[in-house]
């Protein structure tokens with residue numbers, strides 16, 4: 001988030017050559033003005049080379065400095081700009097405008113809202129703490145016992161491949177906040193927490209699998225998943241989220 005811009009000092013908004021005007025409807029919410037949530041609309045000149053994040057930065061820089069959203073890397077790595085764009089969870093920096101711009105005289109209207117299932121703090125910013133609470137609850141770190149190792153722990157390529165997919169998670173919350181079970185009952189751990197448990201449960205060097213499986217066998221754990229695949233579709237890292245959840249379920253069934 002950056003500070004609000006003094007609109008009186010703003011320069012006229014530039015319109016780059018070759019840009020196309022797009023209507024962007026933004027879900028706004030400011031807990032300090034008592035207005036509740038409402039839709040705001042902006043006309044933004046967009047180039048095919050823009051990402052959707054550029055569109056938001058344009059609005060904040062030239063049209064309304066109070067617009068609030070998170071972003072950091074702008075390259076799909078930090079996971080901070082997850083939002084619901086045209087009704088689908090996406091990272092704003094990975095949405096390429098060239099894929100959306102209309103051909104000919106058609107016009108484009110886009111919507112952007114905060115991700116669902118987490119409390120909205122302001123505009124597109126949600127409170128991520130409940131999400132990280134679930135992540136921390138599955139003990140997402142290597143657990144070993146006994147003597148401190150004096151050399152690296154060797155792992156075969158096949159053993160490393162067992163959990164390769166789930167190492168790619170950037171904790172953006174696109175999956176968890178696209179899950180209908182999470183929307184209706186926020187106490188469900190959610191797919192991201194299970195993905196990060198999977199990453200260690202299937203690591204041949206780890207000794208905490210039993211403990212994590214017991215945690216996920218809980219009433220709010222993996223059995224709440226209804227295998228709807230929303231999470232897999234939403235993951236910007238292409239992780240097979242639902243498959244990872246199924247593997248954890250199977251591990252529970254075969255170790256009971």
Ligand code: SF4
Nearest residue numbers: 179225226228229231
């Ligand atoms: S597959 Fe399971 S975790 Fe993923 S969105 Fe559906 S119910 Fe939620």
Ligand code: SF4
Nearest residue numbers: 169170172173175235
């Ligand atoms: S599994 Fe994918 S969608 Fe879910 S938090 Fe990790 S990177 Fe984001």
Ligand code: FES
Nearest residue numbers: 074076078079093
């Ligand atoms: S800004 Fe870092 S992932 Fe989009």
